[in-house]
Amino acid sequence: MKLYGFGESGNAYKVALMLELTCTAWELEFVPFFQGGARTEGFKALNEMAEVPVLVDGDLTLSQSGVILDHLAKRTGRFGPRDDHEAREILRWLLWDNHKLSTQIGTCRFLMNFLPEEKRPPGVIPFLQGRLKAAYTVLETHLTGRGWIVGGAPTIADLSCCGYLYYPEPFGFHRDDWPAIGAWLDRLVALPGWRHPYDLMPRAFL
Amino acid sequence: MKLYGFGESGNAYKVALMLELTCTAWELEFVPFFQGGARTEGFKALNEMAEVPVLVDGDLTLSQSGVILDHLAKRTGRFGPRDDHEAREILRWLLWDNHKLSTQIGTCRFLMNFLPEEKRPPGVIPFLQGRLKAAYTVLETHLTGRGWIVGGAPTIADLSCCGYLYYPEPFGFHRDDWPAIGAWLDRLVALPGWRHPYDLMPRAFL
Numbered sequence: 001m002k003l004y005g006f007g008e009s010g011n012a013y014k015v016a017l018m019l020e021l022t023c024t025a026w027e028l029e030f031v032p033f034f035q036g037g038a039r040t041e042g043f044k045a046l047n048e049m050a051e052v053p054v055l056v057d058g059d060l061t062l063s064q065s066g067v068i069l070d071h072l073a074k075r076t077g078r079f080g081p082r083d084d085h086e087a088r089e090i091l092r093w094l095l096w097d098n099h100k101l102s103t104q105i106g107t108c109r110f111l112m113n114f115l116p117e118e119k120r121p122p123g124v125i126p127f128l129q130g131r132l133k134a135a136y137t138v139l140e141t142h143l144t145g146r147g148w149i150v151g152g153a154p155t156i157a158d159l160s161c162c163g164y165l166y167y168p169e170p171f172g173f174h175r176d177d178w179p180a181i182g183a184w185l186d187r188l189v190a191l192p193g194w195r196h197p198y199d200l201m202p203r204a205f206l
Numbered sequence: 207m208k209l210y211g212f213g214e215s216g217n218a219y220k221v222a223l224m225l226e227l228t229c230t231a232w233e234l235e236f237v238p239f240f241q242g243g244a245r246t247e248g249f250k251a252l253n254e255m256a257e258v259p260v261l262v263d264g265d266l267t268l269s270q271s272g273v274i275l276d277h278l279a280k281r282t283g284r285f286g287p288r289d290d291h292e293a294r295e296i297l298r299w300l301l302w303d304n305h306k307l308s309t310q311i312g313t314c315r316f317l318m319n320f321l322p323e324e325k326r327p328p329g330v331i332p333f334l335q336g337r338l339k340a341a342y343t344v345l346e347t348h349l350t351g352r353g354w355i356v357g358g359a360p361t362i363a364d365l366s367c368c369g370y371l372y373y374p375e376p377f378g379f380h381r382d383d384w385p386a387i388g389a390w391l392d393r394l395v396a397l398p399g400w401r402h403p404y405d406l407m408p409r410a411f412l
Contacts, residue, residue, distance in 0.1 A: 049302055049344055064301040067294050088273050095270040096255055098305040107337075123329035131313075138255055 001026045004046065004054040006033050006204035008114070010102055010164035011065045012053040013197040018069055018159050020200065021193045022076040033204045034114065065163070066094040069156035079156045089150040093157035100135040104128050105164040109171035114205050129172040136178050143180040147187060154191060162188055166196055207232045210252065210260040212239050212410035214320070216308055216370035217271045218259040219403040224275055224365050226406065227399045228282040239410045240320065271369070272300040275362035285362045295356040299363035306341040310334050311370040315377035320411050335378040342384050349386040353393060360397060368394055372402055 003019065003026055005012025019026045031037040031052050038050050047054045047063040054061060055068045057075070062068045073080030081087035108128040111120050139161065142149065149157040165173065165185055175182040188194060209225065209232055211218025225232045237243040237258050244256050253260045253269040260267060261274045263281070268274045279286030287293035314334040317326050345367065348355065355363040371379065371391055381388040394400060 048348055049306075062294065062298075064298045064305075066301045067298045070297065071294070088268065088277070091276065092268075092270045092273045095272045095301070095304050098301050099270075099309050100255075103305050103309060121329045121333045123327045124333045127327045127330045142254055 002056040004029045005052045007198050007201040014065045014163040015053045015068050016200040022078045090157045094160050097160045113169040140178045140180050143184045208262040210235045211258045213404050213407040220271045220369040221259045221274050222406040228284045296363045300366050303366045319375040346384045346386050349390045
């Protein structure tokens with residue numbers, strides 16, 4: 001399989017991690033994101049949404065990390081739901097991650113680390129960090145006394161929600177403030193095959 | 207079925223519209239959102255994410271509009287996918303809507319209309335409007351020469367993406383700038399059973 005991505009993309013990392021954890025053979029098609037690599041006409045022919053990740057699996061060209069994770073769970077028989085209830089719960093947390101967590105971390109981290117200080121729009125970073133605090137609180141509360149987001153085993157809901165939380169660049173998340181999230185991130189690291197995003201894909205920001 | 211929501215919530219509207227279009231009997235449980243109605247302990251016992259919509263269907267209590275739309279499509283046999291390809295495409299646009307469209311409109315519209323001017327964080331509204339312009343461009347391009355978001359008929363992908371686009375309050379979206387989106391919104395209005403959000407649920411902002 002071929003994954004279009006780059007190191008800094010937490011959304012691409014979600015897929016790369018799933019491929020590693022399921023021992024699926026894959027290769028990276030590096031996208032030079034900060035040089036406009038996701039906005040070329042060629043890339044938009046692959047994904048009109050102009051975003052990574054894109055996964056090519058035979059005849060299928062898939063985008064949106066949640067779609068790809070769902071496809072890989074079905075394809076490999078790993079990290080998917082065990083019943084209809086778990087299927088709804090997994091979709092619920094994938095949507096929440098897309099709505100409240102990853103989208104805002106991605107924006108906040110971009111502004112704080114990959115945009116020159118003079119170009120940062122005033123007021124936006126503290127606003128996003130305030131909204132993210134509410135999201136971390138939901139996740140912390142959910143994970144308190146629980147090993148995994150859905151059911152008794154890791155699923156693609158965990159792989160989605162963790163996507164941005166291993167990066168070293170500052171964006172306002174401090175593990176010490178969120179002990180249940182921190183312990184859950186450690187449980188994911190302990191899974192056979194886990195690797196850090198920057199060990200799976202080279203960085204695009206120079 | 208019982209839907210927890212309020213008039214201003216585009217995410218609750220997505221579900222209310224689906225219930226109307228499928229002629230499903232439902233009643234509203236009004237949530238006084240602006241008085242903290244989604245943050246009470248009682249409400250969080252229904253949905254720890256502290257958000258509407260929540261749908262109670264017999265023994266099932268569901269949250270996240272995408273989960274509820276998927277459930278109702280399966281339950282009613284309407285507005286769902288016709289094959290695996292359409293299922294992936296519907297999920298892809300539901301995720302995109304959650305990631306790029308509804309989440310940012312909801313925030314931008316809230317700041318511009320439901321927060322006193324002196325409390326509005328400076329810089330955030332134009333920043334969100336810039337990001338939304340990119341999202342409208344993706345949707346406009348996709349809908350150009352196409353009747354519906356996925357396949358040849360309306361699906362829950364359409365019901366999700368349209369959720370915030372009928373509201374009268376200003377948030378920077380002007381139909382005249384996006385003719386393919388405008389024509390698609392008119393096609394949805396022409397579906398038997400379509401109703402405006404404020405005709406389905408009373409407003410919570412006083």
